[in-house]
Amino acid sequence: MAIRLTSSAPDFEENLAGLLSAKREDAADVNDVVAAIIADVRKRGDAALIELTARFDRQRLQPATLAIPADEIAAEIARVDPADKAALQRAADRIRAYHARQMPTDQSWTDPEGATLGWRWTPVDAAGLYVPGGQASYPSSVLMNAIPARVAGVGRLVVCVPTPDGVINPLVLAACDLAGVDEVYRIGGAQAIAALAYGTDTIRPVDKITGPGNAYVAAAKRQVFGRVGIDSIAGPSEVLIIADAGQNPEWLALDLMAQAEHDADAQSILLTDDPALADAVAAAVDALLARLPRREIAGASWRDHGAIIVTRDLSEAAAISNRFAPEHLELCVADPETLATECRHAGAIFLGAWTPEAAGDYVSGPNHVLPTSRSARHASGLAVTDFLKRTTVARLSPDALAAIGPAAVRLAAAEGLSAHGMSIQSRLDAQNRTSLE
């Protein structure tokens, strides 16, 4: 059902360009609605949150019940199957171990002129994590956002998760508990983002907001960007698989559908130099779609956005992959390490047939919050450094200022900034006076 292209076909470039530029999301223009919600929360604080939560989530709250208290969290967690809890723990341990290696170190050195230079890393004071409610309320996303923040040393970690009609996912609370989240609020939508950015009487503001959400949440994050830091604006998920002859078509079909089942806007693409494998995977996908529980979603995604592209060779596949800059790139080929060196743009690379992308969604260790919609051309997945900031540090000795100051005075003059030049020259003059005394 997905589009099938062959790179040697005369109309290939045209068809590929169409696939690359196809819009997968109807981005509803909710900017005005969101701006009004943010203004309301800034003005009326808790009262606005309570009113909006009653309207959108059919939940009657008071300031004292905005937060989910520790005993309610504990009671919910007690309902979680121990095997699920153990799996969550396993995932948390592996994610923590991976992200601990991302912790950068401070640098300082003194150059020949006598300038001591470097930089320091410090965590943000407080971070807020948005967790969607309902179907897309994923405990794995809680771990993927909260653990890097904790590794970074963030002092205060806040989660907002809407609980429409009072329904909450106990595994989400278990993940919050495992990751060391400090506060959980049962609010969602643009109003939650506004509360995190500007604060209310009950919810103190944070410095950085991460986590996925619907169009309202995304628009709200864009609008508060600058007031607080945000992670990227997530689009629909995607996988691109490069496979060579001899790969298992059922596994490839499952990997394609694991992406497609997320969302009808998701995209799954197979690139292969083997036309027979292309046929086999297409057939395997069709067979799988007949029995997959989420076949409606996965089928729509595969029909509307899926693609199988037969290329001349694997290098051409890598070049085409670079134009997609996929969020997830699976290299199911005999020598994935070599092919990976040709793949310049991807959020995450999965090497070899034993590394299904789904393992990376949960337990491999790397983050599953990754750049979508071709933004891997310029963006990276979530990391510990997203919860840190770098402060540059400089100390000039009098000799260093004497050595490099005159060039700065010259440039300040060229830029017409007299006080800049004078602030340096007055110090150079003082040195000269001292040396003359």
Next chain:
Amino acid sequence: MAIRLTSSAPDFEENLAGLLSAKREDAADVNDVVAAIIADVRKRGDAALIELTARFDRQRLQPATLAIPADEIAAEIARVDPADKAALQRAADRIRAYHARQMPTDQSWTDPEGATLGWRWTPVDAAGLYVPGGQASYPSSVLMNAIPARVAGVGRLVVCVPTPDGVINPLVLAACDLAGVDEVYRIGGAQAIAALAYGTDTIRPVDKITGPGNAYVAAAKRQVFGRVGIDSIAGPSEVLIIADAGQNPEWLALDLMAQAEHDADAQSILLTDDPALADAVAAAVDALLARLPRREIAGASWRDHGAIIVTRDLSEAAAISNRFAPEHLELCVADPETLATECRHAGAIFLGAWTPEAAGDYVSGPNHVLPTSRSARHASGLAVTDFLKRTTVARLSPDALAAIGPAAVRLAAAEGLSAHGMSIQSRLDAQNRTSLE
């Protein structure tokens, strides 16, 4: 003329809160105008650029003259004073040496389960640097943006600089040349940002856009964010100085005015535990303002946004500084290294009386593109990593998948994502079949 506060006064907290929340910029709402310009450039490409440049910059261009050709650049550079050129070279060398140390290394390791994990860094393919025209057309900013991009290994580096009435700053072109810029276009405003993000027949699109600009440029950057990467949205510049008894009041006054002379919206703040120093600096600023060439701008900034705050001790000054999270923080105290450990939020720290902030604007080495408007709480200055992206890499051995896969299958089931679980389980089943054979 600036506000004077004392931390022990009963109304201090109220006054400080007012100072912290004071808006320094009239952010004109230019979003609609900018959206129309972007749409026009997307639709009509070069023709839109030419028409908008005729209207805003009074420049008649053709597609062939959008770019400034190499011989014109060379002729302009030939007009630059050799001493200015040497100063630029000195600055470029020091900026390059500092940023070379920011180049991160790839990581790869194999954990006890047999998972080979890590990440790789790759540069963006193309970066665009916006350089304002007219008064704020600073060659130093060209170096501060272009050199990190070059250090990162960006393949194609493009500058857009408006040349109203045909006037261009030769030093800006000299800086482009020194930094290795590949293409220079004489266009500006939102239309330049649109061309960089979406491309035209003449200007190929880039992946990342950095550089300062007016309200139109800032709004355009916010609107194209996602399509391309952007640096932060810059607000007016600011300095906060903490000084103790015995510091030179003239130097401190010059450092405060070096910030104030940028822009009437700039902010200069002195914190000191010595009331006598506060008096002396206030007097020195007044004396300086009488003779400073840019006294109108600096005077307005100091009157409307400047502040001198007398604190009980230096630790209290550091705590107040953390609330401002200043772009530039000068520690003119006897032991600046110790005080720096108490300063958690700042874009750049300048240690000791011989490290005037202005030296950092040009020649110290660290970047002068820094987070403004309290965003140092969560953001960092421009760095080499802004022109790189991190791709995570994972390779699981069959044993590794056997060890960690079951936890992923469990979590996929809990999240209702069947194909996720099946993509892992089918591989585990194959292993079991093989081991039974």
